[in-house]
Amino acid sequence: MLECAIVRSPVIFLLWLLPALLCPVITPEYAAADIIHLKNGRTIWADQVRENGNHVEYDIADDSYAIPKSAVERIETSGIPPERATSGEPDNNKDSRNVPAFAPAEHLANDSGLSERIIREGRVDADALTALEHEGSTGKTAAGYFIAGKHEYDQGNFSKARIYFEAGLRFDSQNPTILNYYAALLVRTGNAREALAYAERAVRIAPDSPDALNVLGYAQFASDHNRDAIQSWKRSLAIRPEGTVQQLLAKAEREANAEVDYSQRESSHFTLRYEGKQTSESLRSELVATLESEYDDLVRELGIAPRNSIAVVLYTGQAFFDVTQSPAWVGAVNDGKLRIPVEGLNSVTPELARVLKHELAHSFINQLSGGRCPQWLNEGLAQILEPKSVSSRGRRLAQLFQAQHEIPFNALEGGFMRFSGVEALLAYDESLAAVEYIRDTYGISDLQRILARLGQGSSTESALRATIHSGYGELESEVAKYLVSRYGD
Secondary structure (H helix, E strand, O other): OOOEEEEOHHHHHHHOOOOHHHOOOOOOOOOOEEEEEEOOOOEEEEOEEEEEOOEEEEEEOOEEEEEEHHHEEEEEEEEOOOOOOOOOOOOOHHHHHOOOOOOOOHHHHOOOOHHHHHEEOOEEOHHHHHHHHHOOOHHHHHHHHHHHHHHHHHHOOHHHHHHHHHHHHHHOOOOHHHHHHHHHHHHHOOOHHHHHHHHHHHHHHOOOOHHHHHHHHHHHHHOOOHHHHHHHHHHHHHHOOOHHHHHHHHHHHHHHHHOOOOEEEEOOOEEEEEOOOOOOHHHHHHHHHHHHHHHHHHHHHHOOOOOOOEEEEEEOOOHHHHHHOOOOOEEEEEOOEEEEEOOOOOOOOHHHHHHHHHHHHHHHHHHHHOOOOOHHHHHHHHHHHOOOOHHHHHHHHHHHHHOOOOOOHHHHOOOHHHOOHHHHHHHHHHHHHHHHHHHHHHOHHHHHHHHHHHHOOOOHHHHHHHHOOOOHHHHHHHHHHHHHHHHOO
């Protein structure tokens, strides 16, 4: 349910005329960091920095990157990064990526030494799990599999986490903690409707658990049961106030208020919600037909289909921005539901058709990657599938890369809604250029393999190296060469 957005076309045309130097590097927050000061005035915050020949290498979390030493003015050690500025919109990725924190059930937490036995040197010890089964204690075995599943869940290895959680539930099907994590994992991997049964069971077993109520609300909201989600989150907050849950509740309430008089219709793969007085039947019918046709196209192109029916909400007037809290440059949003503003439209124009396919593509990409696709790859591939090409702005983009004025790709892993319109324009164009380069050089199959590796728990850097044999540093250099060879002077 990763939130993705598309830039409005008029904004693209106007903002491209502004200098790329206005685009700062967007960097993760750390308590302490090394600071790389670039000659173009920008900075990169890193966990660790080192020199290697003609490159400066730096680490951010588990990933390593490299930039030419010629681009670096100086390196400052042990800096404290400032708070990241925002444009007033919420961090929408939290709605789908950050499950509320859980307090493990007491009988799991009190298994002294079990975590150390199951997790050795940062990895799950499969032999220890087998030995635990042979001891014959179902409760202890369930706890062991939960510990293994939670370890993989925290690492983003959702396919492995699912196997361990399911094993834990075989030994203790009534454990609310395992049910909570399993339901949360199902939502994060695009199985919200399947998650509902497990979340509901957890609440029946532990009706006063804020964790169980949080996850139930999360599953309800993701499966398009907004009013049920509102009630679950209100019950949770009455027991234990929590900022993240309050933000989720506020979003669900905005949506419910905006859609109070909406009607609904079903098609093979979509649930369409709309305000009947503001949209014509002919527009709705044409829109559903377009979506179904584009759905079939994407199944053929990507070889996969989302598991559940996709909600599509049509907004008129200000309602789109009231619900999504999006910046003004956003033209549509996919946050698990396709949210489309249709003010003034009487038919599906070619531009609207491209917007629909772009936003729909995100649902397919998230299915392939298990919801772990970095934003640049997600947006770049969605643009390719519209279809769209960077050619109209390729020459200008080639100049930016030659001057090292691009936004580094590792800074484009998070959501783009934090960007200004100028920054967002460049972020979308760089994303398109990178994916276009990978497709033209290695083929669409390697893009699919990158997504599959992400879904299996690989970091972006690891997935790139395993498929196209390039980390971020090499990718930026290759994209620069690609743009110059195609669009340079």
